[in-house]
Amino acid sequence: MVQKAIEILKKSSSLLVITGAGISAESGIPTFRGKDGLWQNYRAEDLATPWAFQRDPETVWKWYDWRRGIISKAKPNKGHIAIKELEDLYERFFLITQNVDGLHGRTGIKNMIEIHGNLWRVRCTKEGRTFLLLDTPLKEIPPRCTCGAILRPDVVWFGESIPQDLMDKAYTLLNTYETLIVAGTSGVVYPVASFPTILKANGGKIVEINIEKTPISDLADISIIGKTGEILPEIVEGLKKII
Ligand code: NAD
Numbered sequence: 001m002v003q004k005a006i007e008i009l010k011k012s013s014s015l016l017v018i019t020g021a022g023i024s025a026e027s028g029i030p031t032f033r034g035k036d037g038l039w040q041n042y043r044a045e046d047l048a049t050p051w052a053f054q055r056d057p058e059t060v061w062k063w064y065d066w067r068r069g070i071i072s073k074a075k076p077n078k079g080h081i082a083i084k085e086l087e088d089l090y091e092r093f094f095l096i097t098q099n100v101d102g103l104h105g106r107t108g109i110k111n112m113i114e115i116h117g118n119l120w121r122v123r124c125t126k127e128g129r130t131f132l133l134l135d136t137p138l139k140e141i142p143p144r145c146t147c148g149a150i151l152r153p154d155v156v157w158f159g160e161s162i163p164q165d166l167m168d169k170a171y172t173l174l175n176t177y178e179t180l181i182v183a184g185t186s187g188v189v190y191p192v193a194s195f196p197t198i199l200k201a202n203g204g205k206i207v208e209i210n211i212e213k214t215p216i217s218d219l220a221d222i223s224i225i226g227k228t229g230e231i232l233p234e235i236v237e238g239l240k241k242i243i
Helices: 002-011 050-055 057-073 078-089 164-176 192-201 228-242
Strands: 014-019 092-097 112-114 117-124 130-132 151-155 179-183 205-210 222-225
Touching: 002 179, 002 205, 002 222, 002 228, 014 078, 014 164, 014 192, 050 057, 057 117, 078 092, 078 179, 078 228, 092 164, 112 164, 164 192, 179 192, 179 228, 192 205, 205 228
Parallel strands: 014 092, 014 179, 092 112, 179 205, 205 222
Antiparallel strands: 117 130, 117 151
């Protein structure tokens, strides 16, 4: 399977990668859907919404504070590093990550969209301005802007729209790139879950890497069952020998 993926990638002059929470699992960051994805008695999907924040910003911020604490101790793993190496191998390369942990950025990758935002960035609920808030743990919960309004994490919650400029960029990539690697995503969170179908409709090829089958598996040209931290470095090593 890995060899077949390398064959596809070798023939391609452009590479798009989409990642989800699974790529950061080997850095010790819990995914949303999985046995380690639980937090107290809440479901992530019930906390990551504008309604939950409106109702109870303190609980939502406690959850983000807990996640930020875990992420602050985490490091990019072999999967993140392999993706940075793929960027170095291709003239046309882009990464769309659904992750908000910032770990891809810490590998030095340049061509990337964090399509669901970044949880180290906050947004003033009154003024709309965004800035980094790196305190972990937070000094006050919920944290407040200098204007006095509550700050929120600058992430896209369930029920919210992805900023239009990022969607436009994603569609341009999906319409013009030849090959897509989809790594560590359950393929159920829209609109990103529909991205592979768009690329495929344009004649593109898809390689999926996940520890289990997903709704994307049947669409993929190659579906590799395995950990991103193991499979991606194998792919990079194989490609380096021939590119
Ligand atoms: P998800 O939690 O729905 O699914 C995770 C997927 O990763 C599953 O399909 C699982 O089988 C797979 N996986 C787990 N470990 C893996 C490994 N080592 N190698 C390969 N695959 C592995 O995550 P999602 O699809 O990204 O969608 C959920 C939303 O959750 C996204 O919007 C994302 O922003 C958010 N989220 C982000 C983080 C983060 O930033 N690290 C963590 C949790 C959730």
